Amino acid sequence: xxxxxxxxxxxxxxxxxxxxxxxxxxxxxxxxxxxxxxxxxxxxxxxxxxxxxxxxxxxxxxxxxxxxxxxxxxxxxxxx
Numbered sequence: 015x016x017x018x019x020x021x022x023x024x025x026x027x028x029x030x031x032x033x034x035x036x037x038x039x040x041x042x043x044x045x046x047x048x049x050x051x052x053x054x055x056x057x058x059x060x061x062x063x064x065x066x067x068x069x070x071x072x073x074x075x076x077x078x079x080x081x082x083x084x085x086x087x088x089x090x091x092x093x094x
Contacts, residue, residue, distance in 0.1 A: 015060045016093040017072045021081045022053035056080055065092060 023029050029051050036050035058075075062068040072090050081088040 015062055015065070015068050017058040017060055017068060018091045018093060019056040019058065019072065019076060019080055020053060020089045020091070021056065021076075021086050022051055022088075024085055024087050027085045053086075054080075068092065 023032075032050040032052045035052060036047060039047050039050070058072065060068050060071070062071060069090065069092070076088045076090070077083060
């Protein structure tokens with residue numbers, strides 16, 4: 015089973031990398047971009063076949079290592 019984890023900064027947390035990307039896009043002529051937020055994408059291949067057990071395991075991974083839950087949110091999607 016494959017799990018995709020999307021980690022982003024919480025709203026209200028300053029995102030200097032997002033700002034830098036936004037400025038770079040504007041300098042390249044992409045004027046229609048109002049705001050940019052950047053994050054991380056983590057793809058996990060799991061041996062677990064039960065989706066509930068897999069979700070619990072990935073939730074624990076996010077809480078302990080993959081996301082800083084003080085300043086970051088995460089979303090878990092399962093593929094297959």
